[in-house]
Structure formats: structure tokens, C-alpha cells
Amino acid sequence: MKSVRDQFPILSVPENEKRLIYLDNAATSFKPLSVLKAVDDYYRMDNANPHRGVYTLGVRSTDIHENARLTAARFVNADPEEIIFTQNATEALNLVAYSYGMEFLKKGDEILISVAEHHSNLVPWQRVAKQTGSRLVYLYPGPDGRIAEEELDWKINSRTRLIAIAHVSNVLGTEAPVKSIVERARLHGAAVVLDCAQSVSHMPVDIKELGVDFAAFSGHKMYAPMGIGVLYGKKELLEKMPPFLSGGDMIANVHEQTSTYAEVPRRFEAGTRNVGGEAGLAAAIEYINSIGWETIRTHEHALMDQALKGLNALPYITVYGSTDSRDRHGVISFNVDGVHPHDTATILDSEGIAVRAGHHCAQPLMEYMGIGSCVRASIAIYNTEEDISVFLNSLGQVRRWMGYGA
Template identity: 50%
Template sequence: MNPLSVKADFPILTQVVNERPLVYLDNAATSQKPQCVIDAVSHYYETTNSNVHRGVHTLGSQATDLYEGARAKVQAFIKANDAAEIIFTRGTTASINIVASSYAMAQLQVGDEIVISPAEHHSNLIPWQQVAQQTGATLTYFELEVDGRLTVEKAAAAINKQTKIVALAQASNVLGTINPIKEIAAIAHANGAIIVVDGAQSVPHLPVDVQELDIDFLAFSGHKMMGPTGIGVLYGKRALLEAMDPVEYGGEMIDFVTLEGATWKELPWKFEAGTPIIAGAIGLGAAIDYLNTIGMATVAAHGTELVAYALERLRTIEGIDIHGPLDPQQRTALVSFNVGDIHPHDLSTVLDEQGIAIRAGHHCAQPLMKWLGASSTARASFYMYNTKAEVDALVAAIELTKEYFGYGEA
């Protein structure tokens, strides 16, 4: 794969920012969209705009086919057993909240345990805090290695017969660490627990097979994998989803209504109340088509190659502190770092003047920041349209920033 040829598919990447060619290195926050995704959404609104599942007219039938076709593409992409196991949501956060509100609230009680990592994004932390507070269950945490990795041994030490839910990101949005999800899922199941996986940072970058991993729930967002914002996915094993109650009511999730009560439609529509996110789903389907054309193994290999080069080049910068494992095989395509006493926001501002977009802040992972001993970090995150030349530009801009702030001067 030639990242320069891929880059040509993304109109936004041709622009100039602050009189410099745009170098977009904030892909862990949101990725850019190829023309084919933009066209798919526009084409729907221009030619097929209609509500789905309800009308028998031509536009309604066409829109329904596109919407349900996108569901089938998601099913195939993550190797789910059944299209009914694919629920469209607003994003990773909404997906995790459905599991917390519907499954966990009904299942947990005093004496039960939820086990998560201290490296979780707030979206995979706060819902479980709320569940623990409202059910009386106990929230406990895995112990991380000094470089932020979670080992199978440490996972096995934390999961026990009181554990009912394990909630864990497959890949950290700060450290880039890739967790051994398959092995942890096996440990959870051996103890009678289920595992909920935050795939926001893994599904866009790695081949993910939910059946091979044997995970119970998977949440991810379209906008981090070149799809539109506002569309996400909750995958759940059918038996678990069947036993869960809806969390929103009205519209398409209803089967039959009387003045005394109502019944719900079958999966997946039971969890898709109101008018669904039709254009978003269609755009996500187009993004999956694009990723499949390249191949997820190729996407993953490019990410590993680029982060290996970034780690090598960034380590030449005097005073830099890189967070997470230094082995590129153990992380996804992002690097979080601090440079001396230069605040990450100041670093990001100067880099922006050079046309380079990175992220600075606590990355919605404040407990992890405390664990790292930092209030915030800078983060450069890569995707398949990024190049080694852009990594070189990042390194040069960091060196320029050090000069600007007089770093290292007596």
C-alpha cells in the first residue's frame, strides 16, 4: 500500500493550514473521510432520502435496503454470527451505556464485581461507576505493568468467581497498548463473567473477529474508521441481547401497542428506537467497503511500520518522555509523550502553526493521567494516509518548539 496514493482519496488532506501543508496526526480522536464515504452520504440525501422499514414506496424500500445492507457489511467486517447481533448506535459511548443500563443494572447485585483497567477511556469507566453505585456491586481494577501493559497473569489475578463483568479496551487511546482480549475473555468465561470490549481504537486499525475472540459485547464508532460522526455499533451475542430490555422506547422498536402496554420488535430493531441514523449507517458501510479494498491486515501492517518509525525518530529528541511500551508490535499507531516542562497545549499550538494537527490534553482518561504522573500529554496518532515524511515533519516541529520555549537553555 502506498500511503500517498491513499491520501489522494481524502479531499481534506489537500488543504493548507497556516500556510503549511496539513499534516493530520489526530486520527485517534477522529479520522478523515475518503471521497467515497462523502459521496455515499450525499447520494443518499440526493436520491434516496426516506425513512426506513415503514413505507412501501420506492424510496423507502431503497433506503431500507441501503440501511440493512450496511448492517450486513458490519456483520461481515467483525465476523459476527448474525446480522441481528449488530445494533446501530450513536457511537462507542452510547453502545457501552446500553450494556451498562440494560444488562448490568438487571444482573448485578451486592457482592458482585466489575473489573476494568485504570487505563480506560471515561466512556468505559463512568458507566461502570454508575452501575456499581446503583447496584451495590464493587468496581475493581487490573494492575498494569510499568509500561502500561496488561498481562494475562495480572488479568487472571484480578478476575474471580465474584466477577460478573470485565470491561476493557482492546487498545488504549493514550498508551496504544493492545490487550490480550482473547485470553482475558477465556478467563472471564471460566469464572462465569462476561466481557465488554471497547473497540474504538482497535476496530479501525486491526482485524477483529468477535467469534474468534469469543467476546460478549463489542462497542466501536464509525468516525474513527473513516465513517461519519454520530454512528456507532454495539455487537452482542444474540442470547444476551435477547434477554436484555430496551433502553429507549418509541418508533421502530415497537411491535404492538395498546392503551395498557406494548411489545417490542425482534433484534436488532428492539434497540433502535425512533428514526435510526440512516445516512450515518450508509456512510459507515461505504467506509467498510473502502477498508476492505485495502485489507485490514495491510492497514495494521502500515500502522505498525509507521509507529515503529515514529518511536525511533521521537526517541532522538532530548527531553522527550514517551508513554507506553516501546515495542511497536505491542501498540497501535499512536504515540503519547511529554517534552520536558513544555505544556502539551503549548506544544500543540506551536505545531499547529506548522500545519501539524496533534491532540493535547487528558484524552478523556484522567485516572490514567494520574497513573502516569502527568496532568496531560501530547498525542500523535496515525492512519493509513500518513507517511514517514509526516513523522519527520512532526519531529522537526517539536525541535522547533523546544527552541521557541528555550528548552534546555541555562
């Protein structure tokens, strides 16, 4: 573990004069040296606008751009021509909403999402529903955070044209029943959009096995830089979709009044791309591969188990979602009785512990759970058993600060 921590320079910077314990990885992760170096190297040695220059430097930049696409494709077991680079998962989901949803949905159709969706996989669908006259229908998880098969049985029906769901909930940490959803979607010919922002750093994502039509993820939550993300789209769907953003590099021919567009995926990549970010993403994927999923999953599961058992043992803590750590993919949300999440987070911060407090961009879920906000602790590969122990011990201080006996 020490060797992993050594790769993340920010971990050695003290926070509030304490050792930093970063438990906000579901918001964004830190970046290892190999990623920082890949970005730095790109701008030092290979910086040119891809697909433009005929000169050697331009060719090198294009190679880095296209090799990153190949690396991303292999990472999720997809074909490179089905990989579109975006800023982040939000932009990827918006691309699907605008170029697929707005184009192919109509009055009377149903869009199905879960009430636990992040706003980025919710607000775009509200807009599609409003614009097209389709209806936005919600799946509701049980108290364990899981969506029951019975719920899928009747909510996925002949009107359902599109199902958009988070692979892993950013609040509950639960994995969606993707297989059951895809099976039912196929029966009715609905498209499935998977938001992999929270899953992609914690478990292998195999597009071919999952069988979804679209999948989105951000680089910055999986050890890559901010500002780079990926949309996977099934080629046959991408080919019939109109462009999202238009401008340079996404065209075949432009005349005064008309234009023809480039082939996919370039049709969806307008303007100069974030090639430095793509180089960083490729390095992050290589970093994850070098550690290996088995090591990552074993380590993170042990931490989730320790955290969940510790929280469950504290009488003044309410944990939201499943109490089984096998259902937890990197995320635990909770509240301290009688203490507002912001106060909990401030008190933990004074111990150098970074947790998130708020609605986690999932206000409809907060409403559904009957709370305004909660505290979220989320882990990454560099967190340690000691991090979790200090976190659990510090929670004991929270109620004392707020004037409760214990």
C-alpha cells in the first residue's frame, strides 16, 4: 500500500496540520505520478492540433489522440470507433440526450431513470421529456438501495424507449441490476444508457458483456485529469444520430449553405480536443491495469467492510442503503443523529478528514429518503485501514462538539 500511496504526491501534503485522509473520491480522485507525467510530456514534447498538421509533430499528436481512444476502448471492451471523447460523463450524457433523445423520442414515449440518479443523468432527461412530449418515469429502490425485479417488470414496458441508469449510485454505492434491465429493454426495443462515472474505478466495465447501447464515464474519478471523459455508443446508433456540437474537425465537407459530417466517432468530436487529458486518461487506465482489478477490489472491499461495520456499531449513526458491504462499491452515505451534515464535515475536516456533505447532486433521492442532505465517505485505491480507523474514531467527537453527551 505504501508503494501505491507514494505514487500520489498530494497525499504527502498535510491538511490542517494533520495527515490528509481523503474520503471524497466519488467527487474526484487524486492523480498518480504516471498520469501527471503523461500530461506534462504531451505538452512538453508532443503538443500539436491532431488531425490537422501534415508535419511530424502533428502526426505524433494525432497518434496520441487515437492511441488513447484505443486504450479507452480496450479498457471497457468496446471498438475504438465507438469511443467518443468528451469533457466528462455529464457532457457524454448530454450528447446522448440531445443527439439521440431529442431526435428519436416522441410524445407518449417513456424515459425510465432511477430516483437515485445524479443530476447529470436526470436533468438532461427532464429537458428531453419537456421538448419531445415524452414522459419521465422513475424506478424506486428499496431501503437496501436495490431496485427490485418486480419494479423493473412493470416500469419497463412497450412505451419505454430509453432507460438511463447509474451503474453504481454515487450516494448509495449500490450496483444497478444492469443485466435484468438490458434483458427487458431488448424485449421492448428500448435503448439503455449506463452512467459508469462511479463504477469505472471500482470494477471492470465490460460493454460487450453488459450489452448496453451507451455508456458514459469521467476520467477525473478514475485517477485521470479533470476535463476528459468518454462516451461509448453502439456504432449502428451513433451512425444515425445527428451531431451534438458542430464546428471544426467534425465535418466532411462544408459549403456556404450545407455541410456533410465526418464518420463516427469524429462526427461527435467538434473543435480542438483535450489531447493532454486523453494522454492522462490513457496513463490512468494503464495505472489501473498495472495494479489489477483483483487487487483493487479486494483492497477496497476490505475498507468498505471495515467502514460499514464501524459505522453500524455506532449507535448515533444512520447509514443509508445496504448494510452489506458486498453491495457497496466505494461509497457510504450516513448522518450523525442531531447533527447537520455540514457540521459533521467541518468537524471531521479539523482532523484532516475530507468527506462530502450535501445532496450529492441527487436531490430527488434525498427527497425520496426524506432527508435534506447527508455525509458521504468514498474511497479509492490509496486509502488505508488507518484512514478508516481515524475516520471512525473522529466521528465520536462530532456529537460532543455539538453539545451532546456522546
